[in-house]
Amino acid sequence: MNHWINIKLPIPKWLNTWAIGIPETLPDANQRMSLVIDLARMSIKNGGGPFGAAVFNQHTGELIAPGVNWVVPGKSSLLHAEVMALVLAEQTLGSYELASHGSFELVTSVEPCCQCLGVLLWAGVASVVCGAHSEDAQAIGFNEGPRSMHWEQELKQRGVSVTREVMRPQAVEVLQSYTGEIYNSQLQVSNRSG
Template structure:
């Protein structure tokens, strides 16, 4: 029998490079939406699925974490854009209860599926 020790979910290598060239805050909703659409385009360009998402601080517009659909390249059905953005935000803030750290929102390029909605409910993000 196998013995499992960790779950390791990869993020695209290009995502950190991409993040170096963007502003830290997106004060307007249309700017946030434009960012997640750009993420979806970059995901397609780099072999991922056509979906993007990001977690923002609702009050300041600060980008907390981006996400792209990386299901096929990452070999995991968990790697939806919304789940990736929420998981990276949880790592950045050090808790799975994001709502206890402020007021955050998830902006997505499409309506979230049932898996993503379930994860969203646990985090407390709008």
């Protein structure tokens, strides 16, 4: 029988040096999204997926934690950009729940998939800001999973504000530039169920 040890989720080594020179606060939604889109570009450049995310203090614009899609290099389906940003923010604040430490915003280059929707609810963010639509990710082959057609309204009913299409053309451009592995495509899902 195997003996399991603590779970360790790898983050890219470059992520710790990436933030050097970035302003401490980014008060404007476009500045925040620009940073997240840059993270998605850096992720592709370094072998990751075409998604970026970050957690910010909603009122001050302070960057709490970045995240990139590191599923393939990190060998874990958990390593979506939103999940990484939320986990690193929780570790930074020393809590499994962000709402008790203030009001935080998750900025993501693409609307959250089914996994990330669940995680952001439990993490306690007050706001979600999205760039590209999930259909934009699906157009290059990614499967976003079973999400309610009313996900935006459902988040709002739970007190999470949603802003969509912030710098969407730039976010879509990053998606369309991706030539790496599509690890959860529609085809792979249908092959497994057969």
